[in-house]
Amino acid sequence: MTYSTHVFDRFADVRVVLADPALAPQLPAGDRGKVGASVAWLRETVARFSFGEDHRRRRAMVAADLAKLEPATLRRLAMSSDGEVQLRVVSTLAAALGIPEPDAVAEAITVIAETYFGGNDAAADERVAWLVSHVEPREADLEVTANRIGLLVQACTATAALVEAASDSDTPLARILHESPPVSDMRRIAIRATRVAGRDIREGDVVLLDLVTAQRGHPELLTFGAPQRICPGRAQAVAVAEGLLERPRTAFADLHHQTSPLLLPNAWDHASAVALVAQGFPVIATTSLGVAAAMGVSDGAAETMEATLMLARRLGQSSIMFTIDAEGGFSDDPMEVAELARKLHDAGAVGINLEDGRGDGTLSSVEQHAAKISAVKAAAPSLFVNARTDTYWLMRQWDETAQRLAAYEQAGADGVFVPALSDPDQIAALSATVITPLNILYSPTGPTIAELAALGVRRVSLGSLLYRSAVTGAVNIATAIRDGKSPELAALSYAEIQGLADGATKPRT
């Protein structure tokens, strides 16, 4: 029986192939290996080459290990490591997993990585045997140990390739991943007959996926694969790469890489900002609706640039860490938006929100919004740019949302924001396509913060909710008093509000 090889190089076709359970990763040919002591055994036992129930169980083992690897910690460990890039990648991960002698582990993994995708080598088999006896914490279950070793092997060459490709520039990693993909092709084998993108594939046929061509002209990334088998180590890969590249990251950016999402309450004036910080919120955002409404103008109409700058300058005189909601930057000209960003940064802001929705209910073009993001990053590199797409406000398609976020990341956005998205499946699918922290607007009827965390969300904003609640509360009290009812009072005293102005005027250190 002769088998055919099918090549796919169109974005949509590659996604369909990767989602088809009849097309499984191909285990390299070779003898069955010695249990616990050979690369062949390792391949047979890891998630990477498994499918069906075996794959689900083994992928869960990898996920459990990855959950222990906080990206912010990896980044710091990677920075302080030394030696050759592949060795630094692996020793960073091994140290963070608590495996003893991470440097020796790294040397062993690089030898295994040479034959992982095919071939046999006695030296590599020896390293597997050594690692199985060495990997801590010691597991009764050899399958767990194999998948811990597999995680390190998977990370080794791909992450090093990303670092090499990015080492000569400060180009955003999202753009490097798009233009110089560390993983350029993938293989699948048909475990039963199937029909994909109009082609009949027989059992045993081989499918080759050309990721470089498929990704060209399409902003979304394929280099990490695609669900259901998308690389589970994306966040860790980016964190290790950033650490090795010594890319600077601010304290505010670090807050997006903790175990639970950053909860950002949105203030609309100095008093509301100070009152929130007094309750222990490490950083606050502003709400453009609150700033506009207080002035009697519409949100999104680009009329509040001066008021926004004034608020930033006032907050900048205090010890508060804050990020500014600047609508679409109050201009269509990227240079003017960059100038505003520089002023906000000079005032003390640590971040800016830039939205692609316009006051007239349309969206800016992707190119225009991406140009604003690039211009802002060039003018104020340490200002965290949270790129917002309003595709959901305006009832656009999920595909357009994913494409816009990918384009904004490649333009240099530090985070991406999709207000109005609250469907858990869509949030999970979106968080699997982005490489920067995903920001979601809290919805009282949507997922809880813990649920959002489990879906991969890294930042949750309260948007205009607090401002609207404050106005509603004031109106309720006034009408209750007018109507002879007892108002529900839970107000700060006059002196306490005065204290907010007095108590927060020291400059930030």
Ligand code: HEM
């Ligand atoms: C810390 C670094 C990394 C770790 C821990 C890691 C881990 C893994 C693991 C365990 C798998 C197997 C998942 C499964 O089959 O269910 C995998 C798959 C994959 N990884 Fe990564 N990886 C890392 C870095 C990278 C990088 C930098 C890239 C490329 C940009 C990459 C691209 C892929 C791809 C394309 C797959 C899917 C392969 C397939 O299904 O055929 N990985 N990764």
